[in-house]
Amino acid sequence: MTSRLQQTKGGFNFDNHVRNTMMEGKGMGIPKATKTGTTIVGLIYKDGLVLGADTRATAGPIVADKNCEKIHYLAPNMYCCGAGTAADTEMTTALISSQLELHRLSTGRQARVVTAMTMLKQMLFKYQGQIGAALILGGVDINGPHLYTIYPHGSTDKLPYVTMGSGSLAAMSVFESRYKPDLSREEGISLVQEAIEAGIFNDLGSGSNVDVVVINSEKVEVLRNYAKPNERGVKEASYKFQKGTTEVLKTSIRDLVDIKETVNIHTTEAMDIS
């Protein structure tokens, strides 16, 4: 075992960088990371906000996960939808969720959405876009509902309705034609569902079911698999052959173990009570 001169620091390890560039030069690239393809949306309605996401994760042309969760918990009053590399979005949201909890314990107050946005933005800028996480952050705090988009390089937008991911254009077309301020809860949820379904049916990277999260100042409702427009049909015919299709010509049974049944009769002796 080799020894070192200095203690290694934690965090990301770049030791394999030289080897990887050499391998890429020779034609063997890095394996494709699981991306989320994705359609994720958010909109602000009268009392709060609604977040929506599809549930397909892709690894190249293959569907890696037919029902993955793209809406991640950040704080009791904040949720974050993630598009891009699946591992990056999950790790990033988990890390920021921990940082927010530490921050909340230190301040003693409910976390504000802009705090989470600043933490995410500074972290993504520090890593120069190498962390492929495009996020829609939504939450309700003391100042009302807020909806932010955060891009992998660290830029952010604050908007009343947002879409991200490969299906963002399909979803945005639905929003642009039908969004108006002060929607009711039902109208908001149905608009989000239509936008996600536009992404599911028109984009190859998005598919399967619709997840919805509704956040207002009192409570958060996580509606996992709110709509399932892609249920698998039941097969009408079966390929199984019925018993008796093939004629049995000869039957021979060979016991691998000798089975002997013996009956033990215990002669119970009378109790000796002398």
Added chain:
Amino acid sequence: MSLRLAPSSKASSAGSASVLDTSNSYGLHDTMRFGMRQIASEVSSKHPLENRLAEWDNTQMELKMNMARNMYGMHAPIKMAMERSLVIQARGPSMLPQRSNLGLDILAGKDESIDFEDFLNVPEMSTDMVDVHVVMERQLGIRA
């Protein structure tokens, strides 16, 4: 006086590596103690993020010091640096790797935050050990 927000991606020491770090009494790299080593790969083609992340904390500290100096006067960064050195000195003069310095963490604000270095490649979990003999030899000036 630099108000740099983020470190540059090129190492400031212009990427120099020396065989003398791991040399034995013959002056060459000691393969038996330290394993294989390629100086060429250490000098050229580093990942653009490597230097940025390694210098991140120091750059942020320098930014804070410079801004404090501009806003409050010379006494502010001097006081900050004094508190830092007190906490480092309290551990005693030793180059050997020891437990994490809680005082330093508190001054840097790391006690209230969590980052990738706290759960990815945590030094306590690494299988490589720092060779204390080599470190002591280096410190005392005795060469193998």
